[in-house]
Amino acid sequence: MKPELMKRMVKGPDGLEFEVEPLRDYYCEAAPTVMPGAYIKIVEDLFNWARSESIWILGFGTGCGAIEMRPLMTPRFDAYRYGVQWRPTPRQANLFIISGYLSVKTLKRAIRSYEQMQSPKYVIGLGSCTINGGMYWDSYNTIKRLDDYLPVDLYIAGCMPRPEALLAGFEDLKKIIRAGKGEGANQYAANFDWYKANQKKVIHDWDMPDYNW
């Protein structure tokens, strides 16, 4: 663990000494819980429809696939007309696109970003690398199966898939959400220990709390 994350005594500017424990002070360690939908079905259906028509993507590109997302904002493909937008902060995002290969170093950041997103949230695996490693199948430093570490709702296969494939993927994701099957956040909460064990198996310098919302 890094020295700045250790529990230690600090002397303040007014001369008072106090104890600092960064992992406890900066983060919350409460594990995620399964969150049921609205009690009345028609309300939940309305919410699911709204969620499907207003997909906000976290602006976080993990691999070479990130370059395929940019054309979607431009006049040629213009994903905004389908209710798809990019948000710069995980708090406001609903969809996390793992765009291509995911190195172990990035996986750590991806997990933190995913956990800061608010439920319900969705994950798309973009490109073959997220399915079976793709061309990085024998790399020592990338993960091979994204589904072991984060609950994936949808894969878009290819190396690389073109922006049109992404647009088609959004339409499929909309169908999944509208059918009430986009419950990745609850799946993550229900199988929390399994996901954490998998993540810790590959991330050796684990210097953050188990869950940080």
Added chain:
Amino acid sequence: MDFDWMKVPYALLTLFIVFNFGLLQTALIQKIAARVGRRHGIPVWQNYIDLIKNYGQRSSITHGVMFYLGPVFRLSGGVGLLLFVPSLYGSEMFSNFSFAGDLILALYFVFFGTLGMALGAGESGHPHAAIGVSRGLAQVTAAELPFALAVFSVALQYQTLSVTEIVAAQQGGFLNWTVFTNPLAVTAAMLSFLGSMMRPPFDVVLAPQEIPIGPPTEYHSSYLALMQTNRAIFPVAKIVIYMNLFFGGATIWPEFFLKVFCIYLWSAFVGVVFPRFRVEQSIRWFLIWAVPIGVLSILIL
């Protein structure tokens, strides 16, 4: 004091109309900006869907009491601004709670939401939020100066602090509007208007391409939905003041919609033509170009 309770449902009706108009208008302006960039842009009803979705998020977290109150202050700033100035001149139903000194209160409410936001964003503990809000306050303060000068000039011109009386003095043909009787004050106010609408070239505070995404970095779910509600109401409420002070007010709803849209379009037009300013550039711009015009408008009166 004799209070007419029937004013309350009427004011709520105004709020309802303005809320829906604001949501549609914001989307339309975004669509126009997208068209300039040769995109189709969002559907006109997109804002409604975003709002439902954000209210329907299952989880939300808090960073403390002020974090809760930030969006609430912001929304009450927008709603208060709307409720204390008359929407339609001469209408019993849509004069809202306007009274003799409402111009001063309106000036205060314009700033109120930003201050609430500063407290809320400060408590969220995110460095981007703190940086964003200090930039925002600096810029809004600089933009507010010429507007305040213009308001003083108009108040001196008509010798009153009541918005209703100012509108009344402008009736009888468009040559009676302040824009023709006191053009310098209106120029200063319209330059200040650009700075407070959070559109380019003055949107460095909220622009996602800059320090992400400024004050609302930590806001999500229903907090964000409250702020989106305010994003629909506040611009219209602010434009209503501009319309009443400078462009003769409105007597019927279609006139109201048209005038508000045209004034909003002014900031959208400037926004798609000019690139974004940095904060210190925009402050310098307001102090060099807008404030002297405002001072001049008071001096020559």
